[in-house]
Each structure stands twice: as C-alpha cells, then as structure tokens.
Amino acid sequence: MKRLVSILFLNLLSPGPLCSAQPIKEATAAPVVIKKTAKAITPATYTGKQVVVGNGGGFTGASTSYYLLENGQLFGRRSHDTTFTFLAKQTTTNTKRIFSKVENSCKIKKTRFDHPGNVYTFVQWRKGKTSYKVTWGATGKKAPSNYPKFYNSFMAMIPASLRLK
Template identity: 35%
Template sequence: MWLVKTGSVCAQETATTGSTFPNRYTGRQIVVEVGSETDRPEYRLLDNGLMYYREGAEGGFTQLGQQKKDTTQRAFATLEQECKIKTTKLDKPEKPDVTITWKRAKTEFAVGWEKRNAPEVYERFYEKFMSFFPKTKKK
C-alpha cells in the first residue's frame, strides 16, 4: 500500500511541470535564435524555468539548468508587457541576426532584426535574456 502511494505522488509531481522537451511543451516559451545561418544556436526558456540550448533547427536539445520562478516570470512579463511582442509590428528581415519568439502551444509571435537595427526595448531584453545562459553555450 505504501509503495502505491509513493508511486502516485511521484507521478503527480512530474506531471505538474508538463513536458520537459521544449518541442512538445504546451506552456509559454521564449525562443531566441542568434545568427542567420541554418545551424544557428537557439536558446529556450520555458515558463516552468527550464532552459535549453540547441545548435540548428534539427539538432537535439541540451538542458542547461533552471531559472528561479521570479526570474522566469519577470522575463515573460518584460517580453509581453514592455516589449509588447504580441502586437509589435516590425518587419522581420529575410536573414535576421537575432529572432525572439514568444510561443504557447501552436501560437507564435516573433520579432527579428539585423545588426544594430533592434528597437531599444528588445535590445535590453535580449542582453538580459542571454545573461541567463552559461557563457560556454553562447555564440
């Protein structure tokens, strides 16, 4: 009886965070892609705080740790409220140097820019966001 209860508690704990695979995660995500090549690095922050990195659109994800809940909430609030990513009308260049995407399930809003053409609020967000990730994984 005790083993059954323990098993169900463990199953409930893992289920609350959702999928740990970013490509299947249905909660909110911030995705930052750097560079304009096809194998450009991609950084992801899930709204449960998990951070991921991958090289190129087809590569596998590497989990890089987890942000604190308040830091994660601030990052999403900044992108949604200060940057207004859901309503920003910015022409994304054909080959952007940086692309920031807000995702939730199948809904996406993206903003991209070429060098030195970023709106100031996005530039500040980008710098803060990239400071979350280990320097060894930055390109």
C-alpha cells in the same frame, strides 16, 4: 564393488532422504503491471508559454536558439542538432520577470518587425501553436529599442560555460 555402486546409484534415483522429489509449485497468476514512464519535457512537447531567443545567418546559415519554458527549464539547440540540450533550471522569480518583460515591456504580441539580414537576431514568444516573433539584423532597419536590451539581458543570464558552441 559393483554391487556397492549399484546400491548407491539406486538410492540416488529413488525418492528418499538423499533425493526427495518435491512437486514444482505453480506460479502465482499475479497480473503484470506496466507503468508508463513520463515523457521528457522539451520545447517541442511543452504546451505552456515559452520565450525563445537566438541568432544565426552568416556564411553557414546556422542558428542557435535558447528556450525558456514557463516552468523555468532552459534549453538550447543549434540548427544542426536533432535534440534539445537541457542547460539549467531558472528560479521562479527570474522566469516570471523574463515573461513579464517580453509580454509587457516589449509587447511582443503587438510588435510586428521582421527584418532579418545576412546575420540576424530574434526574440520569440510561443504558447502551443500561437507564436509571435521579432527578427532584426537588416542594414538600415533598426529594431524596436526594447528588443536588443531584452536579448542581451536574456543572454546574460546564461553563463558562458553553458552556452552552446
């Protein structure tokens, strides 16, 4: 019996039909390709035109802003948030209409009005580092008539379910 076990053991160790030792193949030296992933577009990184509307103030001083990018992406952000919240993608027609209204009807690049009150509302146009902003809310200071209308129409395009709370 010992002899049988020895023979089996030797057969297992020796190269042959039971155990054929094959050389390990060398790995091919294919270059490793690392692809850069596209950065997410946010209002902080976007260099095109943006329209920003929002409000804030009061007891807490908190504010809520909505950002419409020229590419149609709509984001929201509260003053205590660290990131932007993607809300929706607007149609090209609607996006162009909004930019046309703020640039041509409201003439935001020529309007100078900065009268925030305890509670305030604002409309802002940005492109890169260039920015124009109209803020209203102070008692006794009436905002230019096109701005409250623009603010209300902008907010009407955001369904209540998507608004930041």
